[in-house]
Every structure is written in C-alpha cells, then in structure tokens.
Amino acid sequence: MYIEQMERAKRRFIITNSSIILFGVVIWYFIGPQSPISGLGIAIVGGGIIRTIDYKMYVSDKEKDFIDELVDRWGVLDIQSGRGRAEKEQYEQLMRQCDDKLHIQAISLTRFQNDLGDILNRLGQLDVEIRLLLLDPESDICEWYGEEDQERGDLQATIRESAQRLYEREIETLEVRYYDAMPANYFRIDSKAFVGPYFISEPSRSTLTFLGRTDGDLVDSYTQHFESLWQDGRQPSIEND
Structure with a gap:
C-alpha cells in the first residue's frame, strides 16, 4: 500500500512540476528574452528544476528508509530465482558453518542427499540437531502430487528410498518424520533459512x-508451520516401507 501511495505522489509531482516548468518556458519564449518579465519565466524554470532535484533526493531517502524497515521487519537477506544447482554453493557454504540446527521440510530430499550428503554426516559428528520432514508417502497429497508432477516418477517410492538412505547414514542426531500437508520449502541453517513454495x-x-x-x-x-508439522509427523517404519 505504501509503495502505491508513493507512486501516486510521484506521478502528481511530475505532472504538476512539469506544468510549472512548461509555463515558465512559455513566458520566456513568447514574451522574449529582452522583456523584463522574461526573467520571471527563467526563475520559474530554474525553480522547477531545483524542486525536481530536491524531490528525487527526498524520494530516494524515503524509499531507502522504507526498504530498510521492510528488510529489518521481515528479515529478508536475499531473493533467488531458484534453489537448484545454481544455489548449491550458497547452501553448502552455510551448511559448513552450521553448529546448532539443521531443520528441513521438503518432499523427498533425494537431490539434497546426492549434492550435500557428505556434509550431513559431518554435521552429525558435530552434534548438530538435524530434523528432516519428508512428505508422507501414504498421504493423499503425495498421491495427488505424484500424479500431477510426472517428472518425479514414482514419488512414493522415491520418498521411501530417501528415508531409507537417511537412516542408513546412522547419524545419532538425525531424526526423520513424515508430514501430511501441502509441500513447502523450509531449509533452516542455525539462524538463517531458505523458504519458498512448491x-x-x-x-x-x-x-x-x-x-x-x-x-x-x-x-x-x-518456522511455526514446521514445528506444527513436526509435532504431528510420524516416524517412517523403515522395515515396512
């Protein structure tokens, strides 16, 4: 809402100030530079230019204050166009610095294990709390999602295999649970987290x-959504899955 109000104010200023400058140009042009009144036209044009410069500086300061307040309140550090291999380096860098919590809500974490599985083992040796939420392969949502997203192949089997691989790592501080809800991306590393939709x-x-x-x-x-799903989640029955 604030941005829309600022844009409307900017448009009003541009229209008004442009009209004033144009009025000054008309006075100077039609009366002629030799007339004493032409000085009034020059003054109007000069005043309009100065107001434009001052207003641009004012708007820049207001926009900066607004952005700073927005970033501080919402805690946004970066916005990325994807979370695939292009961002793997950033994920890896933050994970190597992790010393407290690694909490993830995803769908299967298959690609995560392929790309960053070795670091996962290392974090277990450092006693990092690792809590991983995978989409429940027995849920109606998983069945529906698997039918809609054909690129994932047999989604139910993929999730079960991923959970099996996680347990085979034998990381004492790692716990896996299944959740029954719409998927969301939550990748928390200590006090920072990657979040977004699917x-x-x-x-x-x-x-x-x-x-x-x-x-x-x-x-x-x-985070609140993750904690709620974690409390309601069920532990995989690896022997039966």
Missing part, C-alpha cells in the same frame, strides 16, 4: 526462494 508447473530447482533471518516475520511463519 509449484506443480515449475521444477523446484527453479522456483522463487527467499533467504531470511529466523527472527524475521517471513521465516517465522515457516
């Missing part, structure tokens, strides 16, 4: 993703 029509590796502080309003909503 879209049926778009691969997750190219889906818009936010990086934010866990104490900001944006990530906090995802």
Whole structure:
C-alpha cells in the first residue's frame, strides 16, 4: 500500500512540476528574452528544476528508509530465482558453518542427499540437531502430487528410498518424520533459512526462494508451520516401507 501511495505522489509531482516548468518556458519564449518579465519565466524554470532535484533526493531517502524497515521487519537477506544447482554453493557454504540446527521440510530430499550428503554426516559428528520432514508417502497429497508432477516418477517410492538412505547414514542426531500437508520449502541453517513454495508447473530447482533471518516475520511463519508439522509427523517404519 505504501509503495502505491508513493507512486501516486510521484506521478502528481511530475505532472504538476512539469506544468510549472512548461509555463515558465512559455513566458520566456513568447514574451522574449529582452522583456523584463522574461526573467520571471527563467526563475520559474530554474525553480522547477531545483524542486525536481530536491524531490528525487527526498524520494530516494524515503524509499531507502522504507526498504530498510521492510528488510529489518521481515528479515529478508536475499531473493533467488531458484534453489537448484545454481544455489548449491550458497547452501553448502552455510551448511559448513552450521553448529546448532539443521531443520528441513521438503518432499523427498533425494537431490539434497546426492549434492550435500557428505556434509550431513559431518554435521552429525558435530552434534548438530538435524530434523528432516519428508512428505508422507501414504498421504493423499503425495498421491495427488505424484500424479500431477510426472517428472518425479514414482514419488512414493522415491520418498521411501530417501528415508531409507537417511537412516542408513546412522547419524545419532538425525531424526526423520513424515508430514501430511501441502509441500513447502523450509531449509533452516542455525539462524538463517531458505523458504519458498512448491509449484506443480515449475521444477523446484527453479522456483522463487527467499533467504531470511529466523527472527524475521517471513521465516517465522515457516518456522511455526514446521514445528506444527513436526509435532504431528510420524516416524517412517523403515522395515515396512
């Protein structure tokens, strides 16, 4: 709302100030530079130019203050066009610095294990709390999602295999649970987290993703959602799955 108000104010200023400058040009042009009144036209034009410069500086300061306040409140650190291999380096860098919590809500974490599985083992040796939520392969949502997203193949089998691989790592601080809800991306590394949606029509590796502080309003909503799903989640029965 604030941005729309500022845009409307900018348009009103541009129209008004341009009209004033044009009025000054008309006075100077039609009366002629030799007339004493022509000085009034020059003064009007000069005043309009000065007001334009002052207003641009004022708007820049207001926009900066607004952005600073927005970033501070919502805790946004970065906005990325995807969370695929192009961002693997950033995920890896933050994971190597992790010393407290690694909490993830995803669908199967198959690609995560392929790309960053070795670091996962290392974090277990450092006693990092690792809590991983995978989409429940027995849920109606998983069945529906698997039918809609054909690129994932047999989604139920993929999730079970991923859970099996996670348990085979024998990491004492790692716990896996299944959740029965619409998928969301939540990748928390200590006090920072990557968050974002999943879209049926778009691969997750190219889906818009936010990086934010866990104490900001944006990530906090995802954190509360994660904790709620974690409490309601069920542990995989690896022997039966």
